[in-house]
Amino acid sequence: MTLTAEPSTPESSLSKSAADEAALSKSSLSKSSLTESALLDSVPGLLYIGGEWVASESKATLTVSEPATGEVLKHIADASPTDGLRALDAAAASADEWAATAPRMRGEYLRSAFDLLQQRKDQFALLMTLEMGKPLSEAAGEVAYGSEFLRWFSEEAVRISGRYGQNPEGTGQIVVSQRPVGPSYLITPWNFPLAMATRKIAPALAAGCTVVVKPAELTPLTTLFVAKLFEEVGLPAGVLNVITTSRASDVSAPIIADPRLRKLSFTGSTSVGKVLIKQAASNVLRTSMELGGNAPFIVFGDADLDKAVEGALAAKFRNIGQACTAANRFIVHSSVAAEFGHRLTDRVNGFVIGRGTETGVTIGPLINDRAVDKADDLVQDAIARGANLLTGGHRSLRAGSFYEPTVITNVQPESTILREEIFGPVLSIVEFDNEDEAVAMANDTEYGLVSYVFTENLARGQRMIEKLDTGMMGLNVGVISNAAAPFGGVKQSGLGREGGAEGIHEYLSTKYTLIPN
Numbered sequence: 001m002t003l004t005a006e007p008s009t010p011e012s013s014l015s016k017s018a019a020d021e022a023a024l025s026k027s028s029l030s031k032s033s034l035t036e037s038a039l040l041d042s043v044p045g046l047l048y049i050g051g052e053w054v055a056s057e058s059k060a061t062l063t064v065s066e067p068a069t070g071e072v073l074k075h076i077a078d079a080s081p082t083d084g085l086r087a088l089d090a091a092a093a094s095a096d097e098w099a100a101t102a103p104r105m106r107g108e109y110l111r112s113a114f115d116l117l118q119q120r121k122d123q124f125a126l127l128m129t130l131e132m133g134k135p136l137s138e139a140a141g142e143v144a145y146g147s148e149f150l151r152w153f154s155e156e157a158v159r160i161s162g163r164y165g166q167n168p169e170g171t172g173q174i175v176v177s178q179r180p181v182g183p184s185y186l187i188t189p190w191n192f193p194l195a196m197a198t199r200k201i202a203p204a205l206a207a208g209c210t211v212v213v214k215p216a217e218l219t220p221l222t223t224l225f226v227a228k229l230f231e232e233v234g235l236p237a238g239v240l241n242v243i244t245t246s247r248a249s250d251v252s253a254p255i256i257a258d259p260r261l262r263k264l265s266f267t268g269s270t271s272v273g274k275v276l277i278k279q280a281a282s283n284v285l286r287t288s289m290e291l292g293g294n295a296p297f298i299v300f301g302d303a304d305l306d307k308a309v310e311g312a313l314a315a316k317f318r319n320i321g322q323a324c325t326a327a328n329r330f331i332v333h334s335s336v337a338a339e340f341g342h343r344l345t346d347r348v349n350g351f352v353i354g355r356g357t358e359t360g361v362t363i364g365p366l367i368n369d370r371a372v373d374k375a376d377d378l379v380q381d382a383i384a385r386g387a388n389l390l391t392g393g394h395r396s397l398r399a400g401s402f403y404e405p406t407v408i409t410n411v412q413p414e415s416t417i418l419r420e421e422i423f424g425p426v427l428s429i430v431e432f433d434n435e436d437e438a439v440a441m442a443n444d445t446e447y448g449l450v451s452y453v454f455t456e457n458l459a460r461g462q463r464m465i466e467k468l469d470t471g472m473m474g475l476n477v478g479v480i481s482n483a484a485a486p487f488g489g490v491k492q493s494g495l496g497r498e499g500g501a502e503g504i505h506e507y508l509s510t511k512y513t514l515i516p517n
């Protein structure tokens with residue numbers, strides 16, 4: 001790393017990048033001439049290690065395809081285990097200098113990256129729609145949410161504090177300070193390609209940790225585009241490294257086993273999270289685990305049904321149902337279940353399926369055919385056990401990995417759909433008759449990420465805060481993610497929190513010093 005006493009400031013780098021922006025806008029990337037191929041050409045297809053864009057030492061490449069069409073978007077470098085360790089070398093080599101960089105300066109790099117991301121928000125949105133499939137309007141929403149982590153943690157970088165006090169015996173002073181944990185390995189999933197990356201990168205950098213990021217092999221382009229932002233704002237070499245690979249396990253295991261690594265932050269499935277927790281144990285790593293969910297969405301008889309329907313549509317169909325926070329089980333009071341189901345069905349029948357880039361599309365493809373098969377298996381199992389199909393219930397006739405948005409009601413307790421993450425546009429309704437029953441049903445899962453509750457009775461809403469075993473709750477609202485709030489789950493939904501004032505502490509360790517009188 002080449003951090004000098006006077007590092008290139010984010011401001012000066014930003015003016016350089018502003019010049020780059022101007023050049024780009026004259027050529028390929030201006031809003032008016034934003035074409036898919038020009039955008040894809042502008043995404044580096046290489047590994048970002050030690051401030052350089054490099055091919056894999058094995059020269060291997062991996063192919064990124066568009067889920068809506070199956071067409072190849074780009075061939076990019078496919079990292080080997082050796083490449084992974086080279087990335088860790090770079091992160092380890094720059095760790096001390098980055099930890100010693102002034103918090104204000106760390107914050108300024110993040111703020112500059114935020115500003116540059118705003119200038120490129122259309123490019124980021126289109127890139128996510130291409131590689132992941134979500135409709136453009138939703139991709140724009142993710143840009144707003146995902147970029148906010150850069151701004152939020154640019155502000156948190158300067159608020160790292162400790163405490164100072166007398167020990168009880170009066171014989172000395174207790175000083176408590178915070179130190180960066182050290183080199184961190186960040187593994188992200190495919191469903192929110194920008195937000196899952198910035199939700200980890202921003203607090204890590206703010207805390208003074210250098211990082212190696214490994215995005216999901218299905219959607220690696222957005223993270224490479226993020227690395228380019230940081231390069232352009234002048235982030236010192238080695239602070240942020242990105243490896244893309246089709247060999248997630250082979251590449252990750254040696255990094256996790258390396259004693260130079262001090263932190264593992266993972267977002268993905270609970271099954272992979274458990275494997276990684278075991279691997280992390282051998283090196284006693286700090287871990288953050290953002291894992292799967294099985295969110296209950298409870299509609300009480302006293303709910304405002306208009307609000308509940310709007311909340312349900314957002315909580316279920318956003319991201320084509322492929323969110324850890326997606327409502328998985330609609331637990332609805334028997335007095336309103338029929339009306340709730342019919343109102344939802346009317347709205348769902350108005351959805352437009354298609355490629356996310358097409359105007360008016362509200363439901364894009366699932367990430368691949370396996371996801372379509374899984375959603376369909378869950379629906380057929382529920383129907384075979386007695387559920388009623390209100391709409392959908394089959395693969396779309398369109399070519400590509402599309403599934404018809406589906407509503408099923410009267411779902412029976414033993415149905416697999418109540419136990420597993422659906423991760424698709426399928427809304428399943430079960431009925432209850434009293435509050436205790438609703439709570440028991442909601443908590444009857446090994447997951448505990450988020451719950452949604454719709455009631456106009458404030459006292460009941462407050463009781464639910466106490467009774468529902470989840471790390472997060474939406475009270476009369478279907479989308480709760482916010483960079484300023486601590487995101488995370490209990491039980492098998494994970495360990496730790498991302499975002500909010502809590503997020504930076506995942507990358508800090510507490511140091512206690514005793515100073516005798």
Ligand code: NAD
Nearest residue numbers: 188189190215216248249252268269272290291292293324
């Ligand atoms: P996944 O577990 O299959 O993969 C996640 C990441 O882990 C990818 O980068 C993948 O390449 C990598 N990976 C897979 N096996 C690995 C191994 N053995 N060693 C190291 N890395 C490995 O999950 P996914 O299908 O990409 O994402 C969907 C899952 O993520 C769902 O379960 C969803 O609930 C969860 N998720 C959770 C949150 C949250 O904040 N709690 C957010 C988004 C997604």
